[in-house]
Amino acid sequence: MAKHIVILGAGYGGLKTALETRKLMTADAARITIVNRHPYHQFITELHLPAAGSAAPQKVRLPLDKLLGGKKIDVLLADVDRIAPDEHTVYFTDGSMVSYDYLVVGLGSETEFFGIPGLQEHSFVLKSVDDATRINQHIEACIKEYARTKDDTNLTFGVGGAGLSGIELVGEMADMMPSICAKYGVNPQLVKLLSIEAAPSILPGFPETLIERAKTSLEARGVKFLVGVPIVKMESGLVHLKTGETIPTKTLIWTGGVRGHSVVASSGLAVDGRGRGLVNEFLQSTSHEDVFIVGDSAIVMGGPNGRPYPPTAQLAGQMGIHVGRQLHGVIKGTKLEPFQPHLQGTLASLGQKDGIGMVGDKKREVKGKTALWLKGASQLRYVWQIGGLFTRAE
Numbered sequence: 001m002a003k004h005i006v007i008l009g010a011g012y013g014g015l016k017t018a019l020e021t022r023k024l025m026t027a028d029a030a031r032i033t034i035v036n037r038h039p040y041h042q043f044i045t046e047l048h049l050p051a052a053g054s055a056a057p058q059k060v061r062l063p064l065d066k067l068l069g070g071k072k073i074d075v076l077l078a079d080v081d082r083i084a085p086d087e088h089t090v091y092f093t094d095g096s097m098v099s100y101d102y103l104v105v106g107l108g109s110e111t112e113f114f115g116i117p118g119l120q121e122h123s124f125v126l127k128s129v130d131d132a133t134r135i136n137q138h139i140e141a142c143i144k145e146y147a148r149t150k151d152d153t154n155l156t157f158g159v160g161g162a163g164l165s166g167i168e169l170v171g172e173m174a175d176m177m178p179s180i181c182a183k184y185g186v187n188p189q190l191v192k193l194l195s196i197e198a199a200p201s202i203l204p205g206f207p208e209t210l211i212e213r214a215k216t217s218l219e220a221r222g223v224k225f226l227v228g229v230p231i232v233k234m235e236s237g238l239v240h241l242k243t244g245e246t247i248p249t250k251t252l253i254w255t256g257g258v259r260g261h262s263v264v265a266s267s268g269l270a271v272d273g274r275g276r277g278l279v280n281e282f283l284q285s286t287s288h289e290d291v292f293i294v295g296d297s298a299i300v301m302g303g304p305n306g307r308p309y310p311p312t313a314q315l316a317g318q319m320g321i322h323v324g325r326q327l328h329g330v331i332k333g334t335k336l337e338p339f340q341p342h343l344q345g346t347l348a349s350l351g352q353k354d355g356i357g358m359v360g361d362k363k364r365e366v367k368g369k370t371a372l373w374l375k376g377a378s379q380l381r382y383v384w385q386i387g388g389l390f391t392r393a394e
Contacts, residue, residue, distance in 0.1 A: 002031040003331050006090060006100035008080055010036035010064055011044065013294030013316035013323075014106030015386060018073050020324025027072040029331060033098065035076045035090070039064055041386070042129050044108075045313045046379065048165070051132040051253075052172035053139070053180060054352065061129050062383075066391045080107065083267035085288045102290050102330065104323055105264060105277060109296035109311065112257035112274070118234040123160065123254040126169065135253060139173070140180055142250055147184040156192040156249040158239060160231055161256030162202035164348055167214060169253065170195050171351035174221040193223045194247065196239075198230035198256070205310065205346065210356040213367055217354045231256075258311065264297050272299050281338035283323050292326065294319040300339070315341055317382070347375040 005021060007014045018034045040061040049055035064075050078092040083105070091097045111127065113120045124135050139157065146154035159170045174193055181188040195202070195218070202225065203211050215225060226241070231252075233240035239247040260275025270278040270287035277293035278286045279300065285291040295316035303309040322339045329336050345364075347357035348371070355371030358364065366374060383389050 002028055003101040004031045004033065004099070005102045005104065005327060006098055007032065007034045007104040007106060008083075008090065009106035009108060009295070009297075010034050010038075010041050010075075011106055011108050011295055011316065012313045013297075013320040014104065015041055015067070016317045016320025017104050017106065017292075017294060017323045017327075018068070018320075019071070019386060020321045021327050022071050022073055024324060024328040025331065030327070031074070032072070033074040033076055033100075034064070034068070035078055035080065035092075035098070036064065037077070037079055038129075039075070039077055040129075041067060041388075043379070044127070047126050047129065047132045048169040048172045048349075049132075050129065051126055051135040051169060052176045053136045054172055054176050057129045057133050060132070062386075062388045062391050067386060067388055080263050083263060083269070085268055085285075085291055088290070102292070102327055104292045104294060104327075105269070105285075105297050106294045106316070106320070107261040107263055107297050109258035109276075110261055111254065112259040113254070114257060116231055116233065119160075119231065119252075119254060122234045122236055123252045125254055126165065138251065140183075143180050143186055144184050146190075147186050152190075153237060153248045153250050155186070155190050156194070156247065156251070158194040158196055158247060158249055158252040160196050160252055160254045162195050162197035162199075162225070162227070163204060163255065164346070166195060166197075166253075166255040167203055167218070168349050169255065170223055171218055171221075171349060171354070174218060174223055175351040175353070177222075189222075191222065194226060195223055196226045196229060196231060196241075198228070200228045202227060203348070205304075206348075206356070206358070207363075207365065210358070210365055210367065213356055214348070214350055217350045221351065258296060260299075261297055264293075269293070274299075282326055282336045283319060283339050284326075292323045294323055300341075302341075309341065309343075312343075312346070313382075314343055317385075318342070347371055347378060349375055 043060040046060040050057045081091045081093045111125045142154040159166045178188040230242045265275030269285050276299035279298050296311040300309045345359035349355045357366045357371040
C-alpha cells in the first residue's frame, strides 16, 4: 500500500521535495499531498519587484495546478491550524484534517518584530504576493495623496532592516519612484527614501567592498541610510528611533528579521528559542523521525563560524531535493545520507541597472550588470528546474 507523504507549504523547499519524491517513486509507492494556502508557488526572492511596481504580481508566482499537473501530486488548499505529530495528523483552520505516514514541514517563517511596541500594528511586511500588492497600492496612494494635500509625511518611505530583502526593496523603490511621481505631477526630488538598520552595517555576510558599492549606488539615487539606529517604537504616522529622533511617515516596510512559524513552534516538534524546527543531519525532526523539516521552518547548523546556515531560497531548494531522496530511502529501506549543501554564492539587485554578488566556491565578487545578469540566470534556472519555464503565470 502506498505511503502517504504530506508536505506543508509549496515554497522552495516544499515544492522541490514534492517533485524530487515523485521523480524517485511512483504513485504506487508514495501518495503525495502538498498543502498550501494559495493556489500558486511564489518567488519570495522576487517580491520586491511587484512591491515597487516594476513587475506585475503574476510575474512572481506560478499556478500549482500547472506546475504539478500530470505528476500525480495532490494539491490541497488549506490553512494549517496545528500539527499533531504523535497522532500523525495535521488539522486545518476549516476543521478538516489529514493523516500521514511521513510529514514534511515547509511552512516558512514569520516576521520577527523583536517586541518593538507598535511595530507589528503599524508597519508593512513583505512575505507574500498579497503583501507586495498591498505595499505597491499604498505607495501610489501616498503619492497621489501628496499631490492633493502637500502633506510631506506621504513622501517619506522607510524600509526597516538593511539585509538582502530590505536593500533589494529600497533599490527597486528608488528606481520606480520617478515614474510613479510623474503620474501624479509630483517632483521625485521631494521623496525621502530611508533605509533604517539597527546593526552597525548593512548587508551582513557581504564583504566591505560590496557593501560600500551598494551604499554608493543607492545614495546616488536618493536613499538615505540610518545605520546603527534601532527603531524603538512605532505609532500611527510616527517612527521613534533610539537616538530620540522621530520620523513622521505613513510608510514603514519592516524586513528586519524572521522567526520560526508559530504552527511549528506550538506543534510539539523540537524547536529552538525562535521557533525553528531542530533537525538532525538527515533533516529529520530531532523529536519525530517521521517528520522532515525544510526551508525557513528549520534551523540547520554548519554555516560560517559554526553558526546556522542563513535562510535562503537556495538552501531551501537543496533541502527539498535532499528530503525527497531521504523519503525514498526511508520507504525503500536504504541508508539515509547526511545533508551537505553546496551553496553557489549570493546575489543582490540594487534596482533595475545595478547589483552585487559573491559567486562560486571562492566567493568571487561581481557587480553591476554582471551581477544582475547572473541573478536573472539563476532565477531562470530555478524556474526551469521546477518545470515552470513554459507555465503561464496567472
